[in-house]
Amino acid sequence: MNTIHDMGGMDGFGPIEPEENEPVFHHRWEGRVYALTRAVGPWGRGREWPSFRYTLESIPPVEYLSMSYYERWFRMMTTRLLVSGLISETELETGYSDPGAPRPELLSGSNSGSLGAGLLDMDVPARFGPSDRVRARNLHPRGHTRQPRYVRGRRGTVVEDYGVYALxxxxEDGRRPTDRRPQHVYSVRFESRELWGERGGARDAVYVDLWEDYLEPA
Known part of the structure; x- marks a missing residue:
């Protein structure tokens, strides 16, 4: 994404202040949102609802910044349920079943050919290898991408090949047709000053995991 949702490398938001002995959930409702998110997962089988991260990144920037972490999750979950017709606006507003809405049914998984998100046991040629110099392509997709904005157009060095994963x-509709494109994922080292100029530390570096489609020879 190209908006506030990609906050890596941005500043001006104040210091990061870790909370000592931070609890898993600060409020009981946060745990309920997490549990509900897991519970509704099976209802997505056979339904074309947008991907998890795409839905989060579709929240308007002003609203996104004003929400807490689990408020965003709740928005994501209810958005997916609404667009797939599993709940109605009336049910979301009142918290009660809408007698005029059709009864939701669990569907069997669709045979979409998705390769999933895990490591794939596939023989796919690698375009790059350790020590190769690469440049992160200057991509600006309208959907969700795993390429951080702050590395676009920057040069780095391949450190490790993690193997083959689906992209x-x-x-732009939140679907994942690209996950059928298995390719290598690499750990790429970027020198701090390549990313931040003179503001970067001369001895610092950032390691970023990048799909092969994001890279080109430097």
Whole structure:
């Protein structure tokens, strides 16, 4: 994404202040949102609802910044349920079953050919290898991408090849047709000053995991 949802490398938001002995959930409702998110997962089988991250990144920037972490999750979950017709606006507003809405049914999984998100046991040629110099392509997709904005157009060095994974990007509707494109994922080292100029530390570096489609020879 190209908006506030991709906050890596941005500043001006104040210091990061870790909370000592931070609990898993600060409020009981946060745990309920997490549990509900897991519970509704099976209802997505056979339904074309947008991907998890794409839905989060579709929240308007002003609203996104004003929400807490699990408020965003709740918005994501209810948005997916609404667009797939599993709940109605009336049910979301009142918290009660809408007698005029059709009864939701669990569907069997669709045979979409998705390769999933895990490591794939596939023999796919690698375009790059350790020590190769690469440049992150200057891509600006309208859907979700795993390429951080701050590395676009920057040069780095391949450190490790993690193996073959399906590309997890989405199209502009939040679907993942690209996950059928298995390819290598690499750990790429970027020198701090390549990313931040003179503001970067001379001895610092950032390691970013990048799909092969994001890279070109430097």
């Amino acid at each position: 997890q990007d989405t199209d």
